[in-house]
Amino acid sequence: MQQLPSNSISLFCFFCMLLSSSYAKPRISSPAFAANSCNFPAIFNFGDSNSDTGGISAALYPINWPYGQTYFHMPAGRFSDGRLIIDFIAESFGLPYLSAYLDSVGTNFSHGANFATGGSTIRVPDRILPTNEGFGFSPFYLDIQLSQFMLFKSRSQMIRQRGGIYASLMPQEEYFSQALYTFDIGQNDFTADLFADMPIEKIYASVPDVINSFAYNVKSIYNSGGRSFWIHNTGPLGCYAFVFLYSPSAPALKDSAGCVKPYNELAQYFNLKLKEAVVQLRKAFPSAAFTYVDVYSIKYSLFKEPEKYGTSSVSHTTYGMEEVRINTTLH
Structure with a gap:
C-alpha cells in the first residue's frame, strides 16, 4: 500500500485505493479520478431509495417511524434506520449531507444536491406513484433527474449572480466541473417485471436498453462538464424480503444464503453489462x-x-417493491 500524503487525500480516496489494491471483492474498478485530488467540493447524486435523502418524502408522502430511529432518532427522509452510503461519502469529504432537490424546507445546495427518489427507475416506469394497484414507482426516473439537474445548474448560477440571502445556498460555478457525480439506480427496472411473472428471458432481453438509457444520462452530464463519476452496480435482488412477499415461486428457488438464485443471476447479468458500459465510457471520454x-x-x-459483520442474522423492513434496508446495527 502506498504512503498517503497527510491531509491531502480524503478517507474516501483512501477507501478507493485500499479496495483497488488489496481485495478482489468488493472491488472498485478505476485507478484514478479526474480531479487532481479527492477533495471534491460538491456531490451530485442520482438514484433510487438506496441514496434518497428526502426526495420522495418531500414530493409525495412522508417517510414515517421507525425509519431513522437508530441514528437521526426521527424520520429523516431515508428508507433506512440510519445513514445511507451517500451520507458516509459526504462525511468522508467533510461535506454536509446532501439536501434533496425536491425538498423546499431547510435545504442547502452549496455543496451539491441529491436528485434520487425512492422507487426510481432508469427507464420510464409502467406504474407511477401514487397508485391504487398496491405498488408503483417514482415519477422521477433517471431522465427526469437529469432534467432537474440541468435546470438546477442554470438556475443556481442565476441566484448566485443576483446575490441576496439565497446566493450562499447555491454551489459555486466551478463546483460543477470539480464535483463527484454518484449513481445508484437500476434494480427497480426489473422488480415489476419479476413480480408480474414476466418470462425471465424477456427481462434479460430488456437489459441492453436499460444500460443504453443509463449511459445516455451519464454522457449528458459529461457534456455538461462533469468529469468524476462513481457508479454503483445493483444489489442482490433475490435476497430482499419483498421478493418473498410478491413472488409466489420465490421460496422454491432459494440458494444456500436463503436468496432467490434466478433473481440474483439477473442482477449479476445487469451488473456485467453495466461494467462493460463503464469500460466503454472510459474509452470514449479519457x-x-x-x-x-x-x-x-x-x-x-x-x-x-x-457473522463476519457482528450479527447472527439480518432482519429487514420493506417498502413495497423498493429497496429493503438492513435494520440491524452492525458492530
Whole structure:
C-alpha cells in the first residue's frame, strides 16, 4: 500500500485505493479520478431509495417511524434506520449531507444536491406513484433527474449572480466541473417485471436498453462538464424480503444464503453489462474518471456471512417493491 500524503487525500480516496489494491471483492474498478485530488467540493447524486435523502418524502408522502430511529432518532427522509452510503461519502469529504432537490424546507445546495427518489427507475416506469394497484414507482426516473439537474445548474448560477440571502445556498460555478457525480439506480427496472411473472428471458432481453438509457444520462452530464463519476452496480435482488412477499415461486428457488438464485443471476447479468458500459465510457471520454463499485458482493455477503459483520442474522423492513434496508446495527 502506498504512503498517503497527510491531509491531502480524503478517507474516501483512501477507501478507493485500499479496495483497488488489496481485495478482489468488493472491488472498485478505476485507478484514478479526474480531479487532481479527492477533495471534491460538491456531490451530485442520482438514484433510487438506496441514496434518497428526502426526495420522495418531500414530493409525495412522508417517510414515517421507525425509519431513522437508530441514528437521526426521527424520520429523516431515508428508507433506512440510519445513514445511507451517500451520507458516509459526504462525511468522508467533510461535506454536509446532501439536501434533496425536491425538498423546499431547510435545504442547502452549496455543496451539491441529491436528485434520487425512492422507487426510481432508469427507464420510464409502467406504474407511477401514487397508485391504487398496491405498488408503483417514482415519477422521477433517471431522465427526469437529469432534467432537474440541468435546470438546477442554470438556475443556481442565476441566484448566485443576483446575490441576496439565497446566493450562499447555491454551489459555486466551478463546483460543477470539480464535483463527484454518484449513481445508484437500476434494480427497480426489473422488480415489476419479476413480480408480474414476466418470462425471465424477456427481462434479460430488456437489459441492453436499460444500460443504453443509463449511459445516455451519464454522457449528458459529461457534456455538461462533469468529469468524476462513481457508479454503483445493483444489489442482490433475490435476497430482499419483498421478493418473498410478491413472488409466489420465490421460496422454491432459494440458494444456500436463503436468496432467490434466478433473481440474483439477473442482477449479476445487469451488473456485467453495466461494467462493460463503464469500460466503454472510459474509452470514449479519457479525460474523465469512471469508478465502477461492486456493491452486489458487499450486500450479498451480509446475507451469506452475517457473522463476519457482528450479527447472527439480518432482519429487514420493506417498502413495497423498493429497496429493503438492513435494520440491524452492525458492530
